[in-house]
Amino acid sequence: MKLSLKKIANLVGGNVIGNDSFIIEGINSLDAAAQGEISFFADRKYKESLRKTKASAIIVSEENLLFRGPQVVVSNPALAYAKVASIFAPPVPRYPGISEQAVLHDSTRIGKDVSIYPLVYVGEEALIGDGVIMFPGVFIGDRVKIGNGTIIYPNVTILQDCQIGNNVIINAGTVIGSDGFGFVRDGPVSVKIPQIGMVQIDDDVEIGANSCIDRAASGKTWIKRGVKTDNFVHVAHNVIIGEDTIVVAQVAISGSVHIGRQVIIGGQVAISDHVEIGDRVMIGSQSGVPKSIPSGELVSGTPAMPHRLWLKTSGIIRRLPQFNEHLRHLEKRVAELEKNL
Structure with a gap:
């Protein structure tokens, strides 16, 4: 892939300072970039890296005199970098068609242009959409539905009756649809509550590696459109996570929690059961959330409290x-x- 700086600027809504006909062949960090590559600068603490970079061009929010080459000026360099990186990123590797070493039930319905690697298992009456990629070791249970363009990386398990939307990415080792943790005490004995619900994951969701999303006791555990979760996240039964929410690594969300839209949950946060988190809430890393949080709040600490109060308390x-x-x-x-x- 080769693009002129002028074309790159048009793609990200920026302006070029310098030679806009210069050809870019790749993208990299300031420290690792080489001749022919573009990088970005958005944080002053990396100004020494900017001064020493071998990149041929940079993406910036305003002209920077520390760099003598062409510059693409945009309002949000990090966002522009992400868009340019998606152009230069190598495509996801595909197995040509359906491997003879994959096991697909006769009742499975398979869409067009799928890529199914060896050692994939697909159960009865499963529905696999167009352009789906499934890597080795993937298990798809009975009656599971997978939407168009979804990528399922190695050793992912999606158990019976779960529904996955279009253009979803599920990273390696994740389990979707395992039983929720539901028991009733009968004297000293724990009696299991059958988990007869399912998991629904909507379009454009990305699930990190080695995560667990439990099926509902009844009804559904629901991950809504555009949610992004990091690695090692646990989502318990009957949880609902609203659109465009971000969940960072090692978060544990207890049963029947309702999380609003555009929420940001920092790493290692623990949320108690039946809590409601309002829209656009931000929860600082390592916080413990024992009760509901209204929309728009910024909280930190254990127990979670307004962030400024937590700074004073700590x-x-x-x-x-x-x-x-x-x-x-x-x-x-x-x-x-x-x-x-």
Whole structure:
């Protein structure tokens, strides 16, 4: 792939400062870029990397005198970089057609232009859409529906009756539709509650590697359009995650939680069951969320609280040993004064 800077600028809605006919053959970071490649600069802490880069051109928010080559000026360099990277990114590798070593039930319906690698299993009455790619070790259960253009990476398991939308990416090792954790105590014994629901994943969702999305006890666990989850995320039964929400690595979402639209959940957050998270909430990393959060809030800490309050609280926590020492000194002084009364 070779593109002129002028064409790249048109694709990202930018303007070129310098030679707009220069041909770009790839994209890379400032430190790794070579001649013929383009990079981007959006954070001042990388100005030394910008000064030393061997990139032939850069994407910036405004002209930068530290770089002497052509510059593509845009309003959002990181977004422009993502768009350009998608052009130069190599295509997803495809197996030519359906491998003879794949196992597909006779009742399975397969769309056009699919790529099914060896050692894939597809169960009874499953529906596989057009252009789907399934890598080795994928298990598709009975009556599962997979939408058009979906990519399912190695060793993914999608159990019976689950529904996957169009243009979904499911990364390696993820399990979708495993039983939710539902038990009732009968004296000392835990009696399992049958998990008879399903999982629905809407269009344009990406699920990170080694994640678990449990089927509903009844009804559905629902991941709505445009949701992006990182690796090692656990979504329990009957959870609903709203459109365009981002869930970072190692988040645990308990059963029947309802999460709104455009929420951002930082890494290692834990959310208690039956909690409601409003639209556009931001939850800081390692927070514990025991109760519902209204729309638009920014929270951090355990238990989660307004972010500014958490900053003050965490500052006090670091000073507790000093406060304790001071308190003991005061107690000793008071005891001495009482003796002299």
